[in-house]
Amino acid sequence: MKNFPSSISRMIDAFASLPGIGEKTATRLVFYLIRSPGNVSRELGEAAQNLKEGLKLCEKCRNITMENICGVCEDSNRDASQICVVEEALDVLAFEKAGIWRGVYHVLNGVLNPLDGIGPESLTITDLVRRVEGGGVEEIILAMNPSVEGEATAMYLTKQLQAGSFPKIKITRLARGLPTGSELSYADEVTLGAALKGRREF
Amino acid sequence: MKNFPSSISRMIDAFASLPGIGEKTATRLVFYLIRSPGNVSRELGEAAQNLKEGLKLCEKCRNITMENICGVCEDSNRDASQICVVEEALDVLAFEKAGIWRGVYHVLNGVLNPLDGIGPESLTITDLVRRVEGGGVEEIILAMNPSVEGEATAMYLTKQLQAGSFPKIKITRLARGLPTGSELSYADEVTLGAALKGRREF
Numbered sequence: 001m002k003n004f005p006s007s008i009s010r011m012i013d014a015f016a017s018l019p020g021i022g023e024k025t026a027t028r029l030v031f032y033l034i035r036s037p038g039n040v041s042r043e044l045g046e047a048a049q050n051l052k053e054g055l056k057l058c059e060k061c062r063n064i065t066m067e068n069i070c071g072v073c074e075d076s077n078r079d080a081s082q083i084c085v086v087e088e089a090l091d092v093l094a095f096e097k098a099g100i101w102r103g104v105y106h107v108l109n110g111v112l113n114p115l116d117g118i119g120p121e122s123l124t125i126t127d128l129v130r131r132v133e134g135g136g137v138e139e140i141i142l143a144m145n146p147s148v149e150g151e152a153t154a155m156y157l158t159k160q161l162q163a164g165s166f167p168k169i170k171i172t173r174l175a176r177g178l179p180t181g182s183e184l185s186y187a188d189e190v191t192l193g194a195a196l197k198g199r200r201e202f
Numbered sequence: 203m204k205n206f207p208s209s210i211s212r213m214i215d216a217f218a219s220l221p222g223i224g225e226k227t228a229t230r231l232v233f234y235l236i237r238s239p240g241n242v243s244r245e246l247g248e249a250a251q252n253l254k255e256g257l258k259l260c261e262k263c264r265n266i267t268m269e270n271i272c273g274v275c276e277d278s279n280r281d282a283s284q285i286c287v288v289e290e291a292l293d294v295l296a297f298e299k300a301g302i303w304r305g306v307y308h309v310l311n312g313v314l315n316p317l318d319g320i321g322p323e324s325l326t327i328t329d330l331v332r333r334v335e336g337g338g339v340e341e342i343i344l345a346m347n348p349s350v351e352g353e354a355t356a357m358y359l360t361k362q363l364q365a366g367s368f369p370k371i372k373i374t375r376l377a378r379g380l381p382t383g384s385e386l387s388y389a390d391e392v393t394l395g396a397a398l399k400g401r402r403e404f
Contacts, residue, residue: 005268007253014249017242018231029220031292033253034266040219041250047216049247051209051232052240064236066207090233 008034060131062107062124064089072096072104079103081138085128085157087111087145095143103139106131111149112156120156129160132169139170146176210236262333264309264326266291274298274306281305283340287330287359289313289347297345305341308333313351314358322358331362334371341372348378 008030015026033041057063058070061083065071072078072092082103086092087110095101108123131137142157144150158171176194178187187195210232217228235243259265260272263285267273274280274294284305288294289312297303310325333339344359346352360373378396380389389397 005257005266007249007255007257007268008266011249011253014246017246019234020227020230025222027292027295028222030253031290032221033250034257034291038254041253044216044219045247045250045253047209047213047247048235048243048250051213051235051243051247053209055207055209055236064207064210066209088233089236090229093229 057107061105062109062127063092063105064107077102081136082141083128083131083137083139084141084143086143087150087153091143103141108144108153111144111147111153113149120160123153125157125160128157129164132161132164137169139172142171142173144173259309263307264311264329265294265307266309279304283338284343285330285333285339285341286343286345288345289352289355293345305343310346310355313346313349313355315351322362325355327359327362330359331366334363334366339371341374344373344375 011030011033012023012026015021015029016023021029033044054066056065056068058065058073059068060073061070063070063072067074073080079102083106084095084101084103085106085108086095087108089107092105092107095105106124106128108125108128110118110123112118112120112123128140132140140157140161142154144154154173161169161171175198176191177198178184178191178195184192213232213235214225214228217223217231218225223231235246256268258267258270260267260275261270262275263272265272265274269276275282281304285308286297286303286305287308287310288297289310291309294307294309297307308326308330310327310330312320312325314320314322314325334342342363344356346356356375363371363373377400378393379400380386380393380397386394
């Protein structure tokens with residue numbers, strides 16, 4: 001459109017650069033902001049500009065925090081002998097929201113992905129090994145996403161942890177199977193195979 | 203999650219206040235921004251803060267613009283005798299992208315919706331009547347959305363325009379029928395009825 005205000009195109013581009021937001025959705029969002037009172041777009045703007053301010057990575061588990069040590073690591077009620085290794089901070093949030101894990105975490109900051117140039121040195125694997133070397137760790141749960149990269153990372157981690165001299169550490173992974181509420185007839189072959197293989201006594 | 207950084211929650215809330223973005227999507231977007239280089243969130247922030255700066259409504263058609271008169275109204279190649287009346291600026295964009303309209307527009311700034319307290323005085327109806335009174339207008343296309351409110355607004359506008367003393371103005375509306383690429387068997391009854399009623403010789 002001729003002479004279309006540049007501030008609008010700029011905002012559309014900014015929204016459209018986010019994952020899962022196409023140009024059409026971005027345009028709708030921008031026109032929603034224009035129709036809304038000025039404080040809505042101002043608040044969005046300020047929040048985005050201040051987002052990264054003061055954010056740090058926890059010295060222990062590499063989770064995102066505003067202190068040196070994150071809330072989970074600092075909580076004396078959490079069982080520090082059990083470490084749940086996840087790909088990213090978002091996964092910690094998923095566990096914490098579910099309120100089902102009383103151990104601590106370790107955030108890998110990604111998965112191995114040679115095609116994207118992400119090798120072991122890009123991840124916080126050394127930090128994890130150091131934590132384990134520090135002693136007191138009894139179990140490590142490898143809670144990567146059930147993807148090819150997640151699998152490869154889990155295998156690499158297992159090797160690294162077994163290569164060290166920590167004989168008593170149990171290395172486990174999350175169960176595979178049918179998600180609750182799903183329909184068996186819609187499950188893919190791999191999921192169904194895993195559910196069958198991992199069947200348990202009733 | 204205990205001690206979850208406030209700048210993150212704030213950004214999640216800002217995203218989640220937008221239409222069509224739930225808390226889960228908002229959270230994903232925020233963690234995407236955190237993982238991205240700092241300039242991505244900064245750009246989003248600046249774009250949002252500057253979005254409304256300098257935006258005006260065109261003095262003629264009430265479209266969003268940065269000048270007093272919008273690009274369409276100022277374009278001498280456009281046929282000012284044909285006015286396409288739309289609900290909002292986003293609709294102008296849809297027409298302009300399609301590149302199928304050589305007349306001008308009038309942006310109503312909404313539709314009549316008594317339940318939400320939106321009466322004729324909230325819309326730019328008086329501006330439209332004044333444009334028509336100014337002379338030179340031959341056709342008015344009522345291009346509201348095919349919704350109950352859109353219909354009611356079109357009927358109200360027709361009455362207003364016929365009540366004035368502009369005998370030669372043609373008032374039309376967009377055709378109803380099957381959208382291109384759709385499947386007849388999926389069409390709802392009203393659409394199918396409209397398609398049948400509006401059938402044309404081949």
